[in-house]
Amino acid sequence: MDQAKTLRKWAEGSSGAPRQPRVIAVTSGKGGVGKTNVVANLAVAFSQLGQRVLILDADLALGNVDVLFGIVPPYTLEHVLLGEKSISEIMVQGPAGIRILPTSSGTGRKCRS
Numbered sequence: 092m093d094q095a096k097t098l099r100k101w102a103e104g105s106s107g108a109p110r111q112p113r114v115i116a117v118t119s120g121k122g123g124v125g126k127t128n129v130v131a132n133l134a135v136a137f138s139q140l141g142q143r144v145l146i147l148d149a150d151l152a153l154g155n156v157d158v159l160f161g162i163v164p165p166y167t168l169e170h171v172l173l174g175e176k177s178i179s180e181i182m183v184q185g186p187a188g189i190r191i192l193p194t195s196s197g198t199g200r201k202c203r204s
C-alpha cells in the first residue's frame with residue numbers, strides 16, 4: 092500500500108484539496124554556518140519564481156534576517172508573545188515581495204504567564 096499517495100496528490104495539486112503552504116526549515120547543529128544567508132537567498136529565488144514567501148527567523152533571542160535585509164522592524168514576535176501586537180501587525184515587507192516575521196534580538200522583558 093502506498094501511504095504517501097494522497098500526500099503526493101495534494102502536493103501536485105491534482106486532488107482538489109486546498110494547497111497547503113510548504114514549510115522549509117533550515118537548521119544546523121552548529122552556529123554561524125550560513126543558515127540565514129541560505130534562507131535569504133532561497134527566499135529571493137522562490138519569490139522571483141512566483142512563490143509567496145514568508146520568513147520566520149526562529150532564533151528568538153538573536154534573530155538577524157532583518158539585519159541582513161537592512162530592515163529595522165518596529166515590532167517583533169516578542170510583542171505578539173506579550174499580547175501587544177498580532178502576527179499580521181508585526182509582519183514587514185522585504186525585498187522581492189518577501190514577507191518577514193521578525194524576532195527579537197536581545198531582550199530583558201519577560202512574557203506574561
Ligand SMILES: Nc1ncnc2c1ncn2[C@@H]1O[C@H](COP(=O)(O)OP(=O)(O)OP(=O)(O)O)[C@@H](O)[C@H]1O
Binds near residue numbers: 122123124
Ligand atoms: N557561502 C558563504 N561564503 C562565505 N561566507 C559566508 C557564506 N555564507 C555565510 N557566510 C558568512 O558566515 C557568517 C555567518 O552567516 P549566517 O549569519 O548566515 O550564519 P547562521 O548559520 O545563520 O548563523 P547563526 O547560527 O548565528 O544564526 C556571516 O559572516 C556570513 O557573511
Ligand SMILES: [Mg+2]
Binds near residue numbers: 126127150155
Ligand atoms: Mg542565523
